[in-house]
Amino acid sequence: MATSDADDVLDALAAAALEVRAGFAGRREKTDGQNASGDQQLHADLHADDVLQNFLGGLDAVGEYASEEAETVQDVGDGPLSVSVDPLDGSSNLTANNPTGTIVGVYDAPLPAPGTDLVAAAYVLYGPLTTMVVARDGDVTRYAVTEAGRENPECVDLPSDPTVYGFGGRTPEWPESFADYADDVEDDLKLRYGGAMVADVNQVLTYGGVFAYPGLRERPEGKLRAQFEAAPMAYIVECAGGASTDGSHSVLEIEPGDLHARTPVFLGNDELIQQAERALA
Incomplete structure (x- = not known):
């Protein structure tokens, strides 16, 4: 796996996040369906999954796309990476306009796979600001997500004095x-x-x-x-x-x-x- 492969996934996630967030309006209602885990789906869940599969599954580096919203792993190409996606974590919070997020794991093994096969992981937080936290090569970085992509990087270390x-x-x-x-x-x-x-x-x-x-x-x-x-x-x-x-x-x-x-x-x-x-x- 080339280093640029994981970078492509993370850049695509930042771009997708803006479209996911823009789709919240008008999609806060429940659908008639459930996801593969038996959770009630919102229209926003399905929209987020569609957006993320389009952005991540279309990358040359990605061979498998697995979503919490789908029963099975989707074969999307010949790339070396597999991505697992929780498209809209905490989607029920949308009803009260509280924070939600997106979680992505980047694996260099077929799914399902243990966390020891992760080469990168990230989450996007849709709060007052849209931010993205990325873990790669033993380091964690927080970014602001803007139309320009990932901006204003800052190192994240867990504070030693818990609060x-x-x-x-x-x-x-x-x-x-x-x-x-x-x-x-x-x-x-x-x-x-x-x-x-x-x-x-x-x-x-x-x-x-x-x-x-x-x-x-x-x-x-x-x-x-x-x-x-x-x-x-x-x-x-x-x-x-x-x-x-x-x-x-x-x-x-x-x-x-x-x-x-x-x-x-x-x-x-x-x-x-x-x-x-x-x-x-």
Whole structure:
């Protein structure tokens, strides 16, 4: 794989992001369908997926395109790279005009694949500003996304003094071990949870802390998908100096047996991730 191949994917993502965001107006209503994971789809989900497949799947460097919105991997060419895409993370936030995002993993292996096969990962945050965070070669960079592409690069390192936490799932559904961990974390950190993984992890990267969506009493596998959400975001956090776990080992080591396999996810400062592993052991 040439270095320029991954750059082509990231540049195409920045261009696609502007079209995805422009398509929010008039597409906040639910469709009659569900995605491959059983989630209710909005018209904005389908529009974002179409845009991203057009931009990313049309690249010479990309051979496979896999979307959270589709059942199977799409063969889009002969390129060496595979891309996994969560086209519109937290799309239900659109109803209340709250932040959403796009998550992309760039793999040099056929999908499904573990996070150890990632060569780059990125997310776009559609907040007051449209920003893009990219992890490559052990470094993380935040950009402003404009008509000119990726601009105003700044290095991202996870702050060593954690400040915030955000935990998903309804508290009555948390296992006792995780509830005890949450009680300990609440003593020292401030709650910041908005219902879009991209926005919540972005706060952790900005202020330090921990994001988690644990396994639940009736759903021990959790909610987030390893291929589309967990592994790419874990790659970004680990490249920024943080850590990840599914409760026992790095999220990057998960071998997804199915394209849409789910996993518990913990991302953030190393000491908080180690604390989580001890609590859940």
